[in-house]
Amino acid sequence: MKEINSMQELQEILKTNQVTYVLMIKKGSEVSDCAFEHYQLAIKEYQDKEFYFIDVNNTRDIHSYYQIQTVPVLLHFKGSQMMNMFKGCHGVEFFKNIIEGSVFQPKPDDIEEKPQKRVTIYTTPSCSWCNRLKSYLNKKGVRYTEINIAADPRAAEELVKRTGQQGVPQTEIDGEWVIGFDQKRIDQLLNL
Secondary structure (H helix, E strand, O other): OEEOOOHHHHHHHHHHOOEEEEEEEOOOOHHHHHHHHHHHHHHOOOOOOOOEEEEOOOOOHHHHHOOOOOOOEEEEEEOOEEEEEEEOOOOHHHHHHHHHOOOOOOOHHHHHHOOOOOEEEEEOOOOHHHHHHHHHHHHHOOOOEEEEOOOOHHHHHHHHHHHOOOOOOEEEEOOEEEEOOOHHHHHHHHOO
16 A cells, blocks of 8 residues: 655546545544554455555645545545545445445446535444445435444534434435435435
């Protein structure tokens, strides 16, 4: 795994790779160290591919460019276009699934054809309704950012401040909140 130290270096890498995965961390942070360890274990099987990481302690221009406010976050690029981001410390299998394409990854053509609202889902690994929600969104081809609040206490606190709710899943769709897996409301907000 190689460290990226500047926005210019990242742009050069994105020019030469069809698909790029970059883990953005803050070394010394418990959650970031957890994500870094699991990411390293997940990529061991893929010796033929290059994987990257960014330590925000050393590199300060990339997270502001992509408007990333919390780390750890795994960034997925196709060419120079960021396709998705996965926040928090996830398990080894989660990272493997992303790399193997088991997690929904939209095609650039799909994005250009119909603009999509910004979707962020707040989950925990043990939440069965969270998994149903993600499966549903994947099936419908909806891009989303997932935040694992079990691995990110700051995000959990912020979620309670914003919604007054502690349970998951919670989904924010362009500023509108959906508590639980309310398929009818999600379909309405996303025009599905």
